[in-house]
Amino acid sequence: MLRRPFFLFAAFQSLSLTASKRAFSTTQPAQKIKPLPDHIPPYPYKPNYTYRQSNTGLYGGATIQYGNKISQGRNEGKTRRFWKPNVRRKKLYSKALDEHLYVKVTRKAIRTIQKAGSLDQYVLGDSPGRVKALGLYGWKLRYRVMQTERIQKKLNTERERLGLPERPSFNEWLQTNQAAIRKSAEKQSNIRQKTKPTYNPKNY
Numbered sequence: 001m002l003r004r005p006f007f008l009f010a011a012f013q014s015l016s017l018t019a020s021k022r023a024f025s026t027t028q029p030a031q032k033i034k035p036l037p038d039h040i041p042p043y044p045y046k047p048n049y050t051y052r053q054s055n056t057g058l059y060g061g062a063t064i065q066y067g068n069k070i071s072q073g074r075n076e077g078k079t080r081r082f083w084k085p086n087v088r089r090k091k092l093y094s095k096a097l098d099e100h101l102y103v104k105v106t107r108k109a110i111r112t113i114q115k116a117g118s119l120d121q122y123v124l125g126d127s128p129g130r131v132k133a134l135g136l137y138g139w140k141l142r143y144r145v146m147q148t149e150r151i152q153k154k155l156n157t158e159r160e161r162l163g164l165p166e167r168p169s170f171n172e173w174l175q176t177n178q179a180a181i182r183k184s185a186e187k188q189s190n191i192r193q194k195t196k197p198t199y200n201p202k203n204y
Contacts, residue, residue: 036140043139045132054135057104058122059085060112061133092119096148101141109133120145 033047033055048054051063062085068078086107091100095118105113109122112133116122123134123142134142145151159166 033136036136040140040143043136047136053087056137057087057106057135058109058113058138058141059087059104059106059133059135060109061129062106062108094119094145096120096145096150103137120151124151 033049033052036043048063053059054063064085065083067081067083069081071077071079087104088107088110090103090105090110092103092105092113093100101119113119113122116125122130123138123145125131131139146155
């Protein structure tokens with residue numbers, strides 16, 4: 001009687017006729033972008049959908065860079081590669097909030113904060129490039145800083161120096177502009193009704 005080789009017996013012993021079901025997934029879930037709260041004004045720029053991690057810190061507009069690695073060997077070929085930003089978790093002090101914040105920040109953003117003088121000066125920058133580089137996290141931090149008593153007092157003194165009228169509250173602004181808001185809403189609803197597609201059975 002011929003005996004089966006041991007290595008063949010060990011190889012086929014681990015096989016099973018029923019396919020095993022994997023109880024977990026190796027693919028990472030897509031990181032969801034949390035919307036801004038209702039009390040915060042809308043962000044004038046779109047969030048970063050290609051590098052969603054930048055929406056959770058001060059990245060200064062830095063994102064993943066793509067390029068080629070050129071080999072110096074005999075093949076002289078190109079290998080596709082990418083470079084991630086230099087991200088660190090730093091403790092930054094906000095004078096307006098009077099607290100230390102642990103923020104994910106890039107080296108590029110740290111240099112800009114040092115040039116601006118402080119974290120508050122960096123966040124309160126009003127240039128379009130600065131606002132775009134803040135991202136969603138920087139926009140929320142900017143709103144927090146602007147609502148502090150220190151910054152509100154500074155804005156009021158600046159308004160008095162320039163001779164500008166006092167800013168009305170939200171309820172006062174709503175009462176004065178209620179007719180214009182209602183007219184704009186009716187106009188938008190009329191446009192939607194006109195552009196709404198009608199059902200035609202011939203198209204189906």
